[in-house]
Amino acid sequence: MSDQKKYKLPFIVLVATLIVCFFGNISLGSVSIPVSEIAKSLTGFSDNYIVLHYRLPKAFTAILVGSGLGISGLLMQTLFRNPLAGPFVLGISSGASLGVAILILGAGISGSALAALLISKWSLVLAASIGSFLVLLAVLVVSTKVRDTMAILIIGLMFGSITSAVVSVLSYFSSAQKLQQYIFWGFGSLGNLSWNELFIFTLIYAFGLVLSIASIKALNTLLLGENYAKSLGLNISQSRFIIIIATSLLAGTITAFAGPIAFIGLAIPHMVRQLFITSNHKILLPAVFLMGAIVMLICDSIAQLPTSDYTLPINAITSLIGAPVVIWLLVRKRKMLF
Amino acid sequence: MTKTAQHTVLKTENLTIGYALKKQQTVIASNINITLKQGELIGLVGANGIGKSTLLRTLTKVQQPLNGAVVINGVSLAETSYLELSKSLSVVLTEQPASKNLTVFELVALGRQPYTNWVGNLSNNDISIVEKALLQTNIQPLKNKKCYELSDGQLQKVMIARALAQDTNLIILDEPTTHLDMYHKAYILKLLKKLSKETGKTILFSSHEINLAIQLCDKMIVMSHSQVISNTPCNLISKGVFNELFPEDMIAFDEKTGSFRVKQ
Known part of the structure; x- marks a missing residue:
């Protein structure tokens, strides 16, 4: 079909850019490593510790985080027919924050001697997962009772407000040191994931991705609105459930492993819509995957401040780089496509 | 008489429409018996708030009937899945x-x-x-x-x-002519007429364009407070059905021209 020809070139460009960004990301860092050494490490002729156990897992994490957040943003924008929706509208991020806040701040308040021991990498991931899962469960239970999709959006936002309030209360009673620890988690981080952690991350991510791909037809039908979709034989409540589960698996695990990463989920689908000028999810989904991964790799490369010893919070970079790009695209096209 | 040999596409049997909230029922209209045949263009008319949309929502399985049944292509709506229904009924809604x-x-x-x-x-x-x-x-x-x-x-x-x-062999349109100018109102309804004849599809639409509907439709369904009646436009006029449609202080139906006139 002419469709596939029309989008072939942009896809080739995106894939090529992704490959370049991937290798660029691995080549850049605080420690300057010659390209030949990196090539040797990647092909197995040398085992440079930094490349194999720090930069490579970090680059993979960036790809998973960027593409996953982009896709869950796309799902939420179509489901809620709202261009401002993102992966965190269902309260996933605030749920994760609550879990982590209770772990770090709550443990500090209770003054437990064990507290310091408790706060390991895995316990953070676990607390974030449990937190976002519980908030999501609450939203899902309510959503089975509510027919209106817009109401679910509001309910998600309300749960978000409640959890943020609890986090505020906890912060108020916490020591400066604990607070700092919590804020550092909130900056987001793509690094320090071991290969084992990355494996589990990828597993859950893949499950969410498969559900997203399975929803492509339903998402396209939903472009007509729920009533039309129903008249086309779509099982709305079932599709809605699958889309919400897919989003929570993607956004939930990403938040658990990398912290609440702002902006990507909201912005990437808009960037792709502006570039591809279509709302067909068969095109959008793979394009969002590639674009999300590319943008995240670039943001991470910048956050590393190559050749310097500093690493900036990834959360700040995604907004600093991403927001102007979206503004520029919208001003240039003068139209909010959806 | 080829008309009687035509295949029945949609039929309602003693249909009662309305809303059921908990145990309280609000009946909008009852005793609706209409039969739509293959290739017919049918206009549904009635005053604002009389229940045209409720009837269409019931016919398209968006809401449940309080009583009676809707039968499309010989199968009761209650026994049809949405996917099966989507192959025999398509809709054009008022929403964009x-x-x-x-x-x-x-x-x-x-x-x-x-x-x-x-x-x-x-x-x-x-x-x-x-x-x-x-x-x-x-x-x-x-x-x-x-x-x-x-x-x-x-x-x-x-x-x-x-x-x-x-x-699908049945298309239901909810007020397809709203927001259109006079030319396009006529254009859309004439298009529906042409489609029903060319494709043999049964097309049911609700509209406030009674004058146009009288001229174009094979059959009309008129909803008033007392009854839901369906017949050919000519028979409906001779029965004086349109006179009862609206309160008589503003407009009156002129049987000679088949249209509504503002009272001077």
């Missing part, structure tokens, strides 16, 4: 599509969803059906335009083309 960032072709092609595979790929057969629908509604030149570029009249034709592409 949620996203207008679709080309006309893409939007019309969404009408093929009940027939396509899990990812929604169009077969050659699907494409030719979509092309035919574009041709039948005279919107082929708009094929590659985005829906946000279209006028209201053009968009309405696109939504009708989408319903055609769904390849």
Whole structure:
């Protein structure tokens, strides 16, 4: 079909850019490593510790985080027919924050001697997962009772407000040191994931991705609105459930492993819509995957401040780089496509 | 008498429509017995708030009847799944599509969803059906335009083309002529007339354009406070049904011209 020809070139460009960004990301860092050494490490002729156990897992994490957040943003924008929706509208991020806040701040308040021991990498991931899962469960239970999709959006936002309030209360009673620890988690981080952690991350991510791909037809039908979709034989409540589960698996695990990463989920689908000028999810989904991964790799490369010893919070970079790009695209096209 | 041999597409049996909230029932209209045959163009008219939309919502399985049954192509609605129903009934609603960032072709092609595979790929057969629908509604030149570029009249034709592409023998339209100017109101209704004759589809629409409907429809369903009655426009006029449609202080039905006149 002419469709596939029309989008072939942009896809080739995106894939090529992704490959370049991937290798660029691995080549850049605080420690300057010659390209030949990196090539040797990647092909197995040398085992440079930094490349194999720090930069490579970090680059993979960036790809998973960027593409996953982009896709869950796309799902939420179509489901809620709202261009401002993102992966965190269902309260996933605030749920994760609550879990982590209770772990770090709550443990500090209770003054437990064990507290310091408790706060390991895995316990953070676990607390974030449990937190976002519980908030999501609450939203899902309510959503089975509510027919209106817009109401679910509001309910998600309300749960978000409640959890943020609890986090505020906890912060108020916490020591400066604990607070700092919590804020550092909130900056987001793509690094320090071991290969084992990355494996589990990828597993859950893949499950969410498969559900997203399975929803492509339903998402396209939903472009007509729920009533039309129903008249086309779509099982709305079932599709809605699958889309919400897919989003929570993607956004939930990403938040658990990398912290609440702002902006990507909201912005990437808009960037792709502006570039591809279509709302067909068969095109959008793979394009969002590639674009999300590319943008995240670039943001991470910048956050590393190559050749310097500093690493900036990834959360700040995604907004600093991403927001102007979206503004520029919208001003240039003068139209909010959806 | 070829008319009686025509296949019955939609039939209601002692249908009562309305809303059930907990144990309290609000009956909007009862004892509705209508029969729609193949290739007919049927206009549903009645005053604002009389329950036209409730009737259409009940006929399209958006809400449940309080009593009685709706039978489409010989199968009761209650026993039809939404997917099965989508192959025998397509709709044009008053609401606009949620996203207008679709080309006309893409939007019309969404009408093929009940027939396509899990990812929604169009077969050659699907494409030719979509092309035919574009041709039948005279919107082929708009094929590659985005829906946000279209006028209201053009968009309405696109939504009708989408319903055609769904390849059902019954199309139900909820007020397809609202927001259109006089020319386009006539244009859309004449188009529906042409489609019902050319394709043999049964087309039911609700409208406030009683004057146009009287001229174009094979049959009309008139909803008033006392009854729901369906017959040919001529018979309805001679029975004086239209006189009871509205309070008589403002407008009156003139039987000679078959239209409403403002009282001087």
